[in-house]
Amino acid sequence: MTPPLLSIDNVTKRYGAVTALERVSFDVYPGEVLALLGDNGAGKSTLIKIIAGAQPPSSGRLIFDGREVSFAGPAEAKAVGIETVYQDLSLCPNADVVANFFMGRERVRRFLGLEWLQERAMEEETREALAGIGARVPNLRAKVETLSGGQRQAIELARFVHWGGRLVLLDEPFAALGVTQTRRGLELIEQVRARGVAVIVITHNVLHAFQVADRMVVLHQGRVAGVRRRQDTSHEEIVALITTGSAAMAA
Ligand SMILES: Nc1ncnc2c1ncn2[C@@H]1O[C@H](COP(=O)(O)OP(=O)(O)OP(=O)(O)O)[C@@H](O)[C@H]1O
Ligand SMILES: [Mg+2]
Structure with a gap:
């Protein structure tokens, strides 16, 4: 067992x-x-x-x-x-869905001493993770404060699953x-x-x-x-x- x-x-x-x-x-x-x-x-x-x-x-x-x-x-x-998922307490309201999904784990590319975010890759990764648990969030570039409570929960759950x-x-x-x-x-x-x-x-x-x-x-x-x-x-x-x-x- x-x-x-x-x-x-x-x-x-x-x-x-x-x-x-x-x-x-x-x-x-x-x-x-x-x-x-x-x-x-x-x-x-x-x-x-x-x-x-x-x-x-x-x-x-x-x-x-x-x-x-x-x-x-x-x-x-x-x-x-182990994590408690609340409806919005751990999300940053004025950042978009992708930024919230990564928050501190951003994918950064470094080249010739410069750094930049891999925005396209991050957006794709967020989209796949949300789809992976059947979450529906139409616009990944929308600020979280514009989303419903249910959508916020979905983002938090997808993030939780995605990061192990x-x-x-x-x-x-x-x-x-x-x-x-x-x-x-x-x-x-x-x-x-x-x-x-x-x-x-x-x-x-x-x-x-x-x-x-x-x-x-x-x-x-x-x-x-x-x-x-x-x-x-x-x-x-x-x-x-x-x-x-x-x-x-x-x-
Ligand atoms: N910080 C605290 N200080 C003192 N008593 C507390 C504290 N937190 C909870 N209690 C008491 O502990 C008991 C259990 O409370 P708890 O909040 O865990 O109940 P609950 O099952 O979540 O209730 P509800 O369905 O109303 O949310 C209650 O008698 C409550 O008054
Ligand atoms: Mg309670």
Whole structure:
């Protein structure tokens, strides 16, 4: 069997007197989409922040690719291929799509002491990467501030996959999107997964979870209420886990 890409092992997080996460454990496999569900305050965002290196756990371990990791910040998580994709926080609004796609990794040609950007090659590389995950961004020279939230997400996901990302974290990626953009977003997640990337997606929408996730992890008051494979559960059971922390009601 394929070993897990990430093991979350007994992670607890306290904020003063508040216990946001209590001994949370589960595994994430490469090429799997895992939906993280739970009511408001269940601990979903806290867990995502810990995985992404934005906050340390109070106790417990993260094992990534077989090694225990401890991230001092998001840059360290990013360096091993773990990243949170937000709708626009990490894009530069007044630069165009290609510039955002490369950002710090520009292809430069050097000749006789001169340097210049290989704009045509960069544009082509961006186009191919976007097409590779089925993203539709009509004008690669448009400034990112003129694009929709869904298109920005697509650029970030394509960039993530292209530069060797392994685990992408999405916190409510569809919250601000309309119906069509949400459907495209769900399709993008499928494409990203098909590249062998692991995806953890937080959603309040159980229908979305059933559309896109291989497995669902439900948090309830900071604890894992249940982990289910999509084919082994039902809408009712997941809703019961979210609202009561127990599947008994749905049985
Ligand atoms: N920085 C913080 N300081 C103090 N308490 C916090 C902090 N961040 C989160 N909490 C608390 O931890 C618990 C879990 O919060 P978290 O944001 O992880 O929930 P969530 O599942 O993402 O909820 P939502 O669905 O509303 O986004 C809540 O009780 C919250 O008030
Ligand atoms: Mg949250």
